Amino acid sequence: MQKSNTIKNMYILEILIFLCRKNKKHYCFPTQKKILEILKRRWGVRVSRRTLNRYLGCLEREGLIKRVRRHKKGEDGKIKFGSTLYFVLQRGFRFLSRVGEVFRSIGWVWRRKEKLGMERGVADVQGGERLIDREELSRRMKGLIRDLFGGGGKGRRASPCEAQ
Structure with a gap:
């Protein structure tokens, strides 16, 4: 995958x-x-x-x-x-809690799109009320996952269900 x-x-x-x-x-x-x-x-x-x-x-x-x-x-x-x-x-609970710790440490606040009345964007709460598009959100999430599981290279730990 x-x-x-x-x-x-x-x-x-x-x-x-x-x-x-x-x-x-x-x-x-x-x-x-x-x-x-x-x-x-x-x-x-x-x-x-x-x-x-x-x-x-x-x-x-x-x-x-x-x-x-x-x-x-x-x-x-x-x-x-x-x-x-x-x-x-337990590994599932630990995995999701590590993801949550990363989100808390970088200060992201997740809100529902309906609550903010947005159609195509997601609020970037860390940077104010600026909207980011789905591609930017996807890029940030991929970077987050890469940082969470190691910086890359041959010896790094693979994220769950990464390309096998």
Whole structure:
């Protein structure tokens, strides 16, 4: 996967942690449809179910979450699928808390676009009320992720689900 997908992985991880904390458990069991709705509503990200499964698989391979698929055999002999249990592992909590520490240290304040009444831009609170476009935001996020996981080069630690 590409580096820009790491941002979407963080969004999905944040959603899973929110749902776990909301229910005061270390696991949650949202449907994929619900995760997609939250991604669209909260972050404005639209992806297909297949792409969502790629991101979830990536998070699982990196050891940030664990998925337990629930299904059973029905009376008619066919498999009945239930919602998947998502366990957020300690590494997942630590990863997202490190990202939060970086955001706090550079003074970014995230606000919803609807709150500020913006269509195409995102407020740059650190620099006043100037708006930045999505490309600038993406560039800053990639730099943040690069700084968070090391400066680059052969010996650096790879970010979750970076191009493999």
